[in-house]
Amino acid sequence: MRKQTAGKRLFQYALLYKRTIIIALLMLTVAVAAELTGPFIAKKVIDDHMMGIESPWQQVMTEDDKTVTYQGLLYKRAQYVTSDDEVGEELLQLVQVGRSFYAVDEHLAFDGQRELNGTNLxxxxxxxxxxxxxxxxxQSELIAFYQPEVRPIIMLLAFYVGLLLFAAFFQYGKAILLQKAANRIIQRMRTDVFEHIQRVPINYFDNQPAGRIVSRVTNDTEAIRELYVKVLATFFTSGIYMTGIFVALFLLDTRLALITMLVVPIILVWMFVYRKLASKYNYLIRTRVSDINGMINESIQGMPIIRAFRRKEQMSKEFETLNQEHFTYQNKLLSLNALTSHNLVSVLRNLAFVVLIWYFGGQSMTAAGLVSVGMLYAFVDYLNRLFQPVTDIVNQLAQLEQARVSSERVFELLDEEGEDVSTEQLPRYEGHVKFNDVSFSYDGEHDVLKNISFEARKGETVALVGHTGSGKSSIINLLFRYYDIKRGEITIDGINAQTMPRQQLRKHMGIVLQDPFLFTGTIATNVSLEHPTISKEQVIKALRDVGADRFIEKLPNQYDEPVLEKGSTLSAGERQLISFARALAFDPAVLILDEATANIDTETEAMIQHALNIVKEGRTTFIIAHRLSTIRHADQILVLDHGEIVERGNHEELLLQKGKYFQMYQLQQGREVSVVS
Incomplete structure (x- = not known):
């Protein structure tokens, strides 16, 4: 199945909140329409009222708010004269020459170049x-002619102020709704990414540094949030503004509007070229950010080792190398942005004004003033407004590319094949585990397990021993289905484990690791993991069963004592006891102890061994152990060597065989033994 492009998937996320976005865009359209009436209102104020006094005037006999008294007679502008007005014979027209106004006692036949010689015009x-x-x-006579225009001008300006307030309200609503939709989209995306991380196979995390994954969930999704909040909002706003401005320009002058539309293909070509040049740098920048996050995470996790082995200088050099590469790519992208951003907009704006001056000044102004001052003002105003959204679009191109690269990285993670979550409820199995001729390889070439066959019946304890790399942990990984096998078969109660949903398979398993992991919270929540079916009483009982109550009840908050990240305020043994209690609280059918007593002192180990003898009744228990004293009472001990079972039996049987187990046991008892062939 062909994967969708990042753009289409971002659009699909936006569709989840399309109602909010559509309402925001409608509010934006209304706001833009209200704002763009400004030049038209200014044109009307200039042409009809400020320059309108140069219109023909007609003598009238009755006085009203539109009449002007001049030389003892009443005059009204011809366009204000109605059928109810009684007109006289006198005509009048005002003419501006230079900075002064003159009265002519007749209407001008035509207008053009004006020249005054004394009183002769x-x-x-x-x-x-x-x-x-x-x-x-x-001056007083001129002011008198302006008096009828004062009220209409004030009304028009008040109307425009009202439109601006109206537009501001809708702009505010647009901004709130768009940002709300963007935050919802990113909230949904982060949830999807985090949930998907819970579903991807374990081997994915074997090959990915934690910091790199964290960067995708936090930094990359934040860059995508900026895409919705700023970039797309700017593109939508600018697109609607430019559309409205072009409509206004066509209403004013079709020919000049067509000329200014050349800006659109220039912007499109510009965006295409920029994306080609910037995409490489943005990808490298985001990659370096992930690498830096990964290294910081690793450094924090390994700080005791760095300090102990005096690796501070070396780590600083490695960090500085990554930091310098990030700085270099950022500078290259900065140079590209500086070259193709505001400078090019300025050039386009200046070219547009050259065309405007040539068109109006070279043609229209000589054509008997066919273009009014108000028209000229409106065109200049709209051209200025036209290049503001162009500038906004250009300034967001860098952010657009960053978001595009970030989205590709996020969707790359989301495209990792995940494990299906099953809601099927299976009854608790008995725990009869059987490995039948199982072989396994992590890389597909080198087998770490070879023809493994054994059987663990309900209630039995099976111990796995062997040198490092012999395959002990791999057997547990396969039992938990962290990895799936392609050769052999693993069954639980006679059912092939491959056919069982992973969630239901693991639901009835419990594990205690050599290095237990505690989450931020309390001791109680670390035992129950806040599972709704595990009560506080069950938590306390589990902790008491493993003997953890001895140290917990000495703490200020006892079972509600806060636990910091990884349980750093607790000793290794205390963390291990809590981990034991966690496994027991979930009442597993199969219990796995992976070197679980390695970090526990002898006294605590004896206490846990006593508790385990009680709690493992009716459970199948697998123990991975190097300390053979902890598995003396195991029903079955499997000795592994290079992925194969070389010996099997109980403690006494294996000692009698005088093989590898015997050799390991003697070495741990501090005795010299001859090499067993």
Missing amino acids: TITQGENEASYTAVPLT
Whole structure:
């Protein structure tokens, strides 16, 4: 099945909250529409009211809020005259020449180049020329002509302020909803990633540093959050703004709007080229961040070893190498961003203004003032607004690439084959375990287990002994189905373990490791792991069964004593006792002790041995041990060597064989033995 691209999968995550996103985009559209009315309102204020006094005026007989008194007569702008007005014969038109205004007692036949010689006004348009007698206006007379326009201007400005407040409300709602949707998406994605980590096979973690996985769950998902919150929000906002601006430009002038639309393909080509150049650097940067996280995690985990063996300088050098590589790639990406960001936007903006000046100044302004001052202002305003979203898009290209690379890394983890979670409920099995001619290899080439066959009946204790690398832990890994076999068969109560759901198989197993892991919480929660079926009473009983109550009840909070990460405030023996209690509290059918008494003193070991003799009744118990004194009473001891069972029997039988077990036992008793062939 072909995998979907990261972009499609990010889109699918967004669809989970499409209702919120659609409402946010609708609010954004309304806000943009409200904001983009500004230049149109400004055009109307300039052309109809501020420059409108140069329109033809008509004498009227009655006074109202639109009339102006000039030289004892009442005048009203021709477009304000209605059928109810009684008009007179006198005409008037105001003309601005330079910084002064003049009154002409007739309407101009046409407009064009204006020239004043004394009181003689000459207007030239191409081959046409007309002369008029012009009377200069005093400041008070000019203000009087502006008085009818004050109220409409105030109303328009108030209307625009109201639109801005309206737009601000919708912009606020848009920002809240988009960020809420983005946070929900990342919350869902992080949950998916974390849950998937619980499902991937154990061998995945054998090949991946913990810090690298942590980086994908935290840093990479945070970069994706920025994609939804900033990048996509910016792209949507800019796209709607540019669409609205182009609509406004087409309403003003179709030809110039078509010219300005050349910006769109330039941006698209620009984005394509940038992504090609930046993707490599972003991938290397994210990889180095993961490597740095992995090294920091490893350094913290191994700090006692680093200090003990004086490896501080070497670790610092290795860290500095990674840090320097990260710095180098960041600088290369910074140079690319500096070259292709604001500088190119400035060039495009300046070219657009050149076209504007050429179009209006070279053609329209000479064509008898066919383009008004308000139109010119509106075009300049819209062009300025057009390049702001362009700048926003360009500034987010780097973040877009980082998010794209991060999403690929996150989805790469999500694409790792996971184990299906089964809800099927199987009854607690008896614990009759049988290995039948099992061979296993981790790498597919070198067998670590070779033709392993043995049987452990219900209630029996089976001990696995042998040198390091002999295959003891591998047998336990296969029993837990951390790995699946391809040769041989493992059965539990006669059922092939391969056919049993992993969750149900492990539900009835318990394990105690040589190096027990305690979680942040309390002693009680580390025993129950907050499983709903395990009561506080069962937790306390399990701890008492293994003798942990001797030290717990001396603690200030006893069973609710806080436990730090890995149980660092407890001794190795105390952590091991809690781990024993954890295994017992879950009442397993099969109990595995993996070098479980290696870190416990002799007195504690004797106490645990006594407890185990009680709790292992009715359970099948597997013990991996180097200290042979702990397995003297095992029903069956398997001696492994290079992945094969070379000896089997109980303690006395193996001693009588005088083989490898005998040799190991004598060595641990401090006696000299001859090499057993």
